[in-house]
Amino acid sequence: QSALTQPASVAGSPGQSITISCTGTSSDVGNYNLVSWYQQHPGKAPKLMIYEGSKRPSGVSNRFSGSKSGNTASLTISGLQAEDEADYYCCSYAGSSTLVFGGGTKLTVL
Amino acid sequence: QVQLVESGGGVVQPGRSLRLSCAVSGFIFSRYGMHWVRQAPGKGLEWVAGISYDGSNKYYADSVKGRFTISRDNSKNTLYLQMNSLRAEDTAVYYCAIPAGLGYYDNNNYPIDYWGQGTLVTVSS
Numbered sequence: 597q598s599a600l601t602q603p604a605s606v607a608g609s610p611g612q613s614i615t616i617s618c619t620g621t622s623s624d625v626g627n628y629n630l631v632s633w634y635q636q637h638p639g640k641a642p643k644l645m646i647y648e649g650s651k652r653p654s655g656v657s658n659r660f661s662g663s664k665s666g667n668t669a670s671l672t673i674s675g676l677q678a679e680d681e682a683d684y685y686c687c688s689y690a691g692s693s694t695l696v697f698g699g700g701t702k703l704t705v706l
Numbered sequence: 707q708v709q710l711v712e713s714g715g716g717v718v719q720p721g722r723s724l725r726l727s728c729a730v731s732g733f734i735f736s737r738y739g740m741h742w743v744r745q746a747p748g749k750g751l752e753w754v755a756g757i758s759y760d761g762s763n764k765y766y767a768d769s770v771k772g773r774f775t776i777s778r779d780n781s782k783n784t785l786y787l788q789m790n791s792l793r794a795e796d797t798a799v800y801y802c803a804i805p806a807g808l809g810y811y812d813n814n815n816y817p818i819d820y821w822g823q824g825t826l827v828t829v830s831s
Contacts, residue, residue, distance in 0.1 A: 597768050599750070632807040632819075634751070641821040642751065647806040653817055685751050687807040693739060693756050693765045695807050700750035 600625065600686055600698035607704040613674040616701045618686030619667060624696050626667035630689035633662055633671045636700075637682045645684075646671060673703070681705040708732040708820050710802050715825030718792055728785040728802030728822055736760070736780040738810055738818065742787050744798035745824075754800070755787065756808075770796075792829045799824040 601619040608614040618625065618633075625631055631649045634642035644653050646662035649669060659674045669688070673680055686698040714726040728740070742754040755776040756765040764776050775788040785802050803821045804810055810818035 599752075630807055630809055632805065636751075641801060641823060644806050644817065644819040647817045647819070648809075651817075653806075653819070687751070687753075687805065689807055689809065693758070693763065693808065694767070695741070695743075695753040695756075695805060697743075697751040697753060 597690070597694070597696060600688060600696055602684075602686060602698040602701045604699070605702045605704065607706055608673075608676045609706045610676050610678065612676050613672060614676060614703065615673075616671045616684055616686075616703070618669040618671070618688075618698045620669075620688055620696065621667055624688040624690040625664065625669055627691070628689045629664070631662070631664055631669040632687045633660075633669075634685045634687065635680075635682045636685065642685065676705050678705050710820055710822035712800060712802055712822045712825035715800065715827045717828045717830060719831050720793060720829055722792055723788070723790045724792060724827060726787040726789070726800055726802075726825060726827070728787075730783045730785065730802075733820065735778075735783040738804050739808065740776075740778060740785045741803050741805060741808070742776060742785075743801045743803050743805070743821075744796075744827075745801070746795070746798040749798075752798075757785070789827070792827075794829050797827060797829045799826050 633646040650662040690696045741756040806817035806819035
């Protein structure tokens with residue numbers, strides 16, 4: 597049950613695109629198509645942004661997209677906006693009804 | 707409107723016990739597995755425990771196995787987390803949740819993803 601690996605921080609200017617990686621193992625990210633991504637603003641509960649690796653829930657901007665290759669999942673945010681500044685967490689199903697989260701990435705919009 | 711409302715958090719001494727509750731409304735509680743996820747101050751999210759829709763199966767993170775017990779009362783639409791032998795490293799905001807990462811869906815095949823507002827547990831002498 598080791599946490600997924602994410603970069604501690606990423607930064608980008610308004611209008612730019614950024615990508616956050618999430619590296620797991622063949623027991624979690626690599627074995628299931630159940631990677632989700634959450635956005636969390638300070639003091640708030642996590643908000644689902646991507647599920648099943650690349651699907652967006654209703655109401656989430658199409659500027660957010662997800663992908664996966666092998667044991668690594670990625671979240672890309674295009675056309676960065678000030679309100680995108682937040683912490684982002686990846687999460688993967690790890691079998692036997694368990695989940696594993698990434699350590700989180702702080703996104704700064706310059 | 708779905709609501710998950712946690713309660714029971716507070717300050718407790720190391721080695722003592724605490725029980726968290728999560729009251730659910732606006733949702734067919736008895737149909738879905740439930741989970742506890744925690745977040746230590748300034749840290750990331752950590753899955754803690756999960757329970758099947760009927761309470762027959764329970765799952766725990768290694769960090770809490772043998773100390774925490776998850777349970778539910780479907781007649782009361784309530785989820786519980788009994789925390790024993792608490793340690794300083796258990797200090798965190800505890801969320802009850804139905805995370806989409808477990809593949810839950812509503813009748814329209816949209817992901818089920820509900821979280822409470824969290825309750826803070828502080829373990830300190």
